[in-house]
Every structure is written in structure tokens, then in C-alpha cells.
Amino acid sequence: MIGFDLKEKLKELTLAGKKMPAEYFDLGVAAWLLDPDKKQYLDQSLSPQELYKILTVKLKENGLEKVFYEIEMPLLRVLTEMESRGIAVDAGQLKKIKKELDKELEVLVVAIYKSAGKEFNINSPKQLGEILFDVLGIKPRGKTKTGGRSTKAESLEEIKEVHPVVPLILKYREFFKLLSTYVSPLHDLAVASKDGRIRTTFLQTGTATGRLSSENPNLQNIPTGGGYGKRIRGAFIPAPKHSFLSVDYSQIELRVLATVAGDSKMIEAFQNDQDIHKITAANVFNVALEEVTPEMRYAAKTLNFGVIYGMGPQAFARSAGLSFERARQFIDEYFNDFSGVKLWQDKLIEKAKQTGYVENLNGRKRWLPYIASYSERYAAEARRMAINMPIQGLAADIIKLAMVAVKKEMPDIGLILSIHDELVFEVPDAMLKEVLARVKEIMEGVYKLSVPLKADVATGKSWGEIS
DNA sequence: AACCTCACG
């Protein structure tokens, strides 16, 4: 079977009680692999057959056959099934949360108007800025992208003590976000659903790195923290006599970094199952492991994540609360200690400049035309993308392979969600123990890195109480 | 449609 959007066609087939074809070739996915930022290969007005001919050749030429035939096409039917299955949501629970948030917001609105001495649209950053910075005379801290005065939480945090309205705004923002983005829409979807389950669409060609994304509703960014956040997750429930099983890869991106960079120190740390951030701290601060303080560990953790994102000293200084000079020293020290990482980055950038693209270990590509830009800003942006893609992209391959492998061995286990480094299953209680052990094994064994892959398992009777 | 903000990994 050859065509576009085969996920939709396969769903229709299943719904009609027909058998899925054993093999299929999705033209959209092929085009996306060839250029994940643009999908330029579909721009021509060719027939599916003609496109198929061109794309099969192009996939081969670009070294993308493995990713296409062994990862993306097998994944297509897994996604099809996940979307069809959906996830049960407790509408009653959401309605209760909705009522509580409505009440909280009503109180906050009154308090904010009184404190500001004026009524205005709190949801309008423009009007909010006028109140805070013109009417109340507070000095603005951050700037927006286009030079405006920022009212984002991070900026407001800095002026929390300056005027009593600020903390009220922050609370209002938090609650309004939860209500408008999650509680209300999810509630409405649950009520409209005939079987009490809601269904997302997984976008297989939605990202530049190879990750999946999720839309209508996006189930990959459901709140995790806070009282209400936990309760929102609590409204996601397994079918009767089932439990949720959540398995998440522990530090998969750092393990991928250790592998692709071939950094001996980092590899050793993971092979010995050591606390990577603590090891990093001991190295960067030049102290013994026992002398690492929580502050040092925190800075090291920020540094480790920063490296994955291609962070510079400015950004590190900001997020770690250090001076620019200190931040620069720490980064230098980091690359000194983990010289494999530095070497890998430099080689990667050099190759990207020469070829115009980067690729991960499986040959997944991302084209970066701006890597050669004369604008230092655009070039720097492209360099960060270059550093991140092989890491994020291999981690994405690994979880995709895990999805396929688990469903191949246990086709009847309900895979519910895939959230970048975590899979959520809905498993009959009677089978929970065996499935849990086996899924962990499969996920840890699905791809060989230079370091072990580690997966943490947790179960629960709602998504909120998984432990 | 652009902008701002904010939820997630």
C-alpha cells in the first residue's frame, strides 16, 4: 500500500473490520525523513506512483532506509492503534476541578482589580504591562522578543516583592492556564466522547529531530506538578480491572551523548551506574565525590543539560545564577574534563559546515543551511540545532524502536501514550507483574549504546498516582 | 497571522 497519511487509512480499515496490509509506504513520512524541516519533496505535482519511485531512490541515496523501513513504517501501525484506543478520562473529576478553579479565579480577579485600582483584561500582556509599568510605575525587568516589556512569570518573579498585585497575577496566570488549556478542553472532550475515552493525534512528521508530537489534544504536555496539576493527571484513568504502567528511560539523552561523543569519563560514570550530575560536579569543581554539595550538583546538572542544548556561557550564567565570567570558567572546565564531548561537538560542526546537514547514528538527517550564514546569530542558532539533533534524534529512535518491539512481542497490551522518554501502558491487573518486568527488559535491551539503557517502572490506578 | 505566554520532555 502506497499513499499519504496512511495512519488515517489504516484506522479506517481497522474500523471497517478489515485487515491491515502487511506492508505500506507512507510518502509523507519518506518526504519528512529526507528533509524534516520542509518536506520539499512533496511540492511537485506527481502521482503517488511517481513519487514512490523517486522517494525510494532518495531514501537509499540519503542512507535513510534503515530509519524508514525499520523504525518509521513499523511505528505507523503502533501509532494507529494507540490513537484508536484512546485514554479514559473521568469527566466528573474534571468538572470538580473546573468548579474549584473557577472559584479561585473569581476571587483573584476581584483582588487584582482592587490592588491595581482599576479593571483591565488580565489575559492581555499589553494591558497588564500598562498597569504594572505605567500605572503602578514598576520598573520592567525582561524584554519580549520584539522589544516590548515582558510580563512573563520569570520577569514577574523578580518584582514579586515590589507590589502586592504581582503575586496575585502569577497565581491567576497559573490557574487560568490550567483551566483554559487543560481542564476545560479535556472535560469537554470527555463529555463529548461516546466511550469516555479521548483520542489524540500523534504527528509522526511534526518535528525536525525525529521526535513525535501530539495534538488535538496534546497529551504530551499535561501538567505534572502542583496540586491541580497532579489532580488533572489523576483524571486520566485505566479501564476497569486495569492499571497504568509507566516506564521512562532514565537520562536517555545524556547516555546518548556519552555514546555518540565517545567520552570515556562519561561512559565510565554510566557503566558504574553512578550519579552523573554528582560525578560532573566533582570533576568541574575539582573536589572529591563526598564533598559535592547540593548547590554544586545543581550547577553540574544545569551544565549537563546545557551541553545537550549547545548552551553558551550567557545562558548558563542566567540559569545557574552565576556571573558571565564564572559561567565561562565552568564551561571551560567541563570541556576540559569531558574532552570527548568537546571534540565531538567541534567535529560535528565542522562536518555540518561542509555538508550542510547533521545526522544521528541511524542516519536520520536534519538540514541546516544557516550553519554557513554570515549572520553570527543565525549561524550560532544552527550550531545549537546541530549539537542537539543527533542526541534528541537518537533518543527518539530508541523510544520508537521500543514501542515497536513491545507491541511486537505483546500485541494485546494497550500502549496509551508516548512522551519522549516515557511510555504509558494500560495493563490488566492480573498481568501487571509479568508485563512490567518484560517491558522493562525490552526497553533496556532495544538498542545498544556504549552505556546501559536504564528504564524506571511505575504503576498506578490513575496517571496522577503513578509511583 | 503574529505575538506573547506557558504546559511538557
Place this chain on the structure above:
DNA sequence: ACGTACGTGAGGTTC
């Protein structure tokens, strides 16, 4: 002078 970490989707306001 300025911006200032990677990848997403969605809700609101404003133009």
C-alpha cells in the same frame, strides 16, 4: 545595542 539553551502545541489578545 541586543539577544541569550533544544524540541514541541495551545490558549489568549491584537492587528
